[in-house]
Amino acid sequence: MNWKYLAERLTLYEKLMRLDKPIGTLLLLWPTLWALWFASDGWVTWALIWIFCLGTLLMRSAGCVVNDYADRDFDKHVKRTEHRPITSGQVSSKEAWTLAALLSACAFVLIVRLNTLVWMLAVAALFLAVSYPYTKRFMAIPQAYLGIAFGFGIPMAYAAVQRTVPAEAWWLLAANIFWAIAYDTEYAMVDRDDDIRIGIRTSAITFGRFDVLMVMLSYLAFLGILAGLGLWIKAGPWFFGGLLVAAAMAGYHYTLIRQRDRAGCFAAFMHNNWLGAAVFAGIVLDHGFRLNAWPLWSGG
Secondary structure, eight states, X not given: OOHHHHHHHHHHHHHHXXXXXXXXXXXXXXXXXXXXXXXXXXXXXXXXXXXXXXXXXHHHXXXXXXXXXXXXXXXXXXXXXXXXXXXXXXXOHHHHHHHHHHHHHHHHHHTTTSOHHHHHHHHHHHHHHXXXXXXXXXXXXXXXXXXXXXXTHHHHHHHHHHSSOOHHHHHHXXXXXXXXXXXXXXXXXXXXXXXXXXXXXXXXXXXXXXXXXXXXXXXXXXXXXXHHHHHHTTOOHHHHHHHHHXXXXXXXXXXXXXXXXXXHHHHHHXXXXXXHHHHHHHHHHXXXXXXXXXXXXXXX
């Protein structure tokens, strides 16, 4: 076996799966973890945590492969993406689809022991992941579709814990849609000129000169829905404290994007990892202190 050749292929697959850029996985993972804690009242088992964490990584990786295949003819015209493995010809289309299928199959193996509702939702999640890249051809705000795709771990988490998907899960998904519009518009503002030139549609183009305003309004809707959900389920001060920290971070993002500087917009996008973590910390602390639910420390 040619080990050097194998190492080169694995390196290309790693880049194709974006394993060197974990921000996408984290933005997908935080809402899933929020849902696991809400659905279980904080008593989350290690098994479910590992299933959803690994499943998130696998499905995000598969989504990246499909995205690069779908955008292969666009990426060659953008300096930042022209060297991606598929568009540069280093990985063939057949290899890409084989890799995406393998990753998806591994993700489905993870949930084989969960209930039928989770399986059905997983099929929907796979469709969303595969179809999202193509929405940039015709949707004015494909970031809203991304919010559904990136948030579909939410109903799956509820289904895994409660064997049903209650209203609060859909409200949590709605909040995630607005969060995705906010952070992915920041990302789209980085590539706006290139996207206009090559004909891709994004929220940054659709919002035009109101892009900064719409980002901030999306953050407001995101945090407002979470606050309303907190009041509905009678969450405690730790949860709302986490939302206040997240709101402060959103305010910081305004200072980064208001001049529409590419570096600032990209920094704001990357910083959303910490915003999602702040919300999660508030949820964990709230359940821990209010319900004395500390599964990670008690071995539950």
